[in-house]
Amino acid sequence: MKPMNSDVNSDEILNAIHKEVIDWRAWTGRVLVMVFAALAGLTVVALTWMTELAFGLFQQMQQSYWWSPLLWTPLCTAAIVWVMRRYVMGSAGSGIPQVMAALDGRVSPAHRSLFVSLKLTFAKMALATWGLLAGLSLGREGPSVQIAAGVMHHARRWLPDKSQVSEHGLMMAGGAAGIAAAFNTPLGGVMFAIEELSRKPEQRSSGLLLAAIVLSGLMAVSIYGNASYFGVIRVQNLSMALLLPGLVVAVLSGLAGGLFSRLLLLSIRGESGDRFSRWRKRSPVAFAAACGLIIAVIGLVSHGNTFGTGYAHSRAMLEGNDDTSPFYVLLKFMATWITAWSGVPGGIFAPALSIGGALGNDVAQFMGYANAPTLIALGMVGFLAAVTQAPLTSFIIVMEMVAGHGLVLSLMAAAVVASGVSRLLSVPLYSALAQLQLQRLPKNEQA
Structure with a gap:
């Protein structure tokens, strides 16, 4: 027997389609x-x-x-x-x-x-x-x-x-x-x-x-074009030999990224009341000039490698054409932190990928791991996930650079481990900075 409401339902569907069109x-x-x-x-x-x-x-x-x-x-x-x-x-x-x-x-x-x-x-x-x-x-x-x-x-x-x-x-x-x-x-x-x-x-x-x-x-x-600014990461056949160096990269990038996030929040908030924070609050332009001078000195010491985004350095490293000093991680870390502390408009995604990639490369050299691009990729995703505490976004961004899917699970694991380690050292960076932005609202909207 035909349901009583079938005509009604049909009319409702037709009306909805008609209205949508x-x-x-x-x-x-x-x-x-x-x-x-x-x-x-x-x-x-x-x-x-x-x-x-x-x-x-x-x-x-x-x-x-x-x-x-x-x-x-x-x-x-x-x-x-x-x-x-x-x-x-x-x-x-x-x-x-x-x-x-x-x-x-x-x-x-x-x-x-x-x-x-x-x-x-x-x-x-x-x-x-x-x-x-x-x-x-x-x-x-x-x-x-x-x-x-x-x-x-x-x-x-x-x-x-x-x-x-x-x-x-x-x-x-x-x-x-x-x-x-x-x-x-x-x-x-x-x-x-x-x-x-x-x-x-x-x-x-x-x-x-x-x-x-x-x-x-x-x-x-x-x-x-459908290409990454960092180049393409070509992964060779993976084996259990990746387990230890991969874990080392994930933990180190988590520690370094968490330290970077904590250091950045402390310096931008200026809550410690140290001499530099007082100077930044009292004379922000002069403080920025001093930061610029330090960044210039770091850049010259690194032979220009720490200037800019870090795209070129990472691309050269992936291609095996880079002979950068092992101090690059520390120097780029400092240059990026001081740039952010100066207050200029600019992001940290690209420098974070560069720092993480160099960290992975250093571990590959120290541990004698033959397939350095693999650890470079793990370092990139680990440090970015640690700084941003957004492991899925970090994983997808780096995954787009990898030729082939053999490294997908390793990238995901590195992102999760590094983000977890970072949370032991720092609260989520962008959420904390968003709260600082909200302080610019009128007092009645901050409550």
């Missing part, structure tokens, strides 16, 4: 989200081009006049901090904490521009590029998160009323799109959204926002 507001919103996602990806591509050009100019200057960083780097660092503090305070640091702060439920729509806006997008692009023109040890991936989030957030002005896409969803998708486009890894952007930015369950299952993240990543792939 003819609802111009829904389709306008979808098209706008995808357009702005493409724009966000292209903005990150523009940042990539700008920063590579800027660092190339710095390298030409340094090769022509070896002593020039001693003057140029401190001068630029001081000028960047002065401009930032006077005009765009919200552009300081990585950019990831700002997006996390903007997604916080305590932040009213009127104050989200303190953390994410088109003004901050353009300022971040200019100042991060200037930082690499100065030779500072920073990455563009963290800034890419804030930059792309600012572009996507601007889409809210054009969305029709009663759009199903929330302001939070736009910012989350934009931040993830920044990672996807910066690393040419759409899947890494999706995981970053889930692991670091997402706060509401419905955002995690939004097909439209996930499609926007993937589209942003494809913008970079379509222009630069």
Whole structure:
């Protein structure tokens, strides 16, 4: 016998399909989200081009006049901090904490521009590029998160009323799109959204926002090709011989990454009240100049290897063309920490991958492990997971560099172990920095 409500259910289904097809507001919103996602990806591509050009100019200057960083780097660092503090305070640091702060439920729509806006997008692009023109040890991936989030957030002005896409969803998708486009890894952007930015369950299952993240990543792939800036990690046949050196790399990278995270938080918070923290608070521009001078000296001592993102050094190491001193890990560690402490806009993803890769290479040399690229990959994923305490995102980013799937389980294990070790030394870095960002809100919204 035919059910009584079958006709009713059929009518409801047809009405839902009809409404979905003819609802111009829904389709306008979808098209706008995808357009702005493409724009966000292209903005990150523009940042990539700008920063590579800027660092190339710095390298030409340094090769022509070896002593020039001693003057140029401190001068630029001081000028960047002065401009930032006077005009765009919200552009300081990585950019990831700002997006996390903007997604916080305590932040009213009127104050989200303190953390994410088109003004901050353009300022971040200019100042991060200037930082690499100065030779500072920073990455563009963290800034890419804030930059792309600012572009996507601007889409809210054009969305029709009663759009199903929330302001939070736009910012989350934009931040993830920044990672996807910066690393040419759409899947890494999706995981970053889930692991670091997402706060509401419905955002995690939004097909439209996930499609926007993937589209942003494809913008970079379509222009630069499906290649990693660090090169390709070619893994040979694995055996049980990897177990001990792999474990050593995972634990050491966890300890080093946890120490880096703790040191960075202590120095940026300035809670210890030491002489340097008081100087930074009293005279931030002069302090930045001193940081720039130290970074220049470290760069010259390392024969220029610690300047910039670390992409070139890591690529040379993977290709077996690098004869860097074993002190590179320590020197790059210090240069990256001091760069972040100076307060300039810039990220730590790329330097973290460079430090971790060099740590893995050092272990391979010390333990006589023949397949050094394998330990380099484990060091990259371990140190990045330890610093960010985002093991899944770190695993996917490094996995994209590996030719073949033989190392997948080892990468995952290294990320989990290193992140666990890091948690013994430090709280999650970006969450803690996001809380510092929230202190810029009016007192009534901080409660």
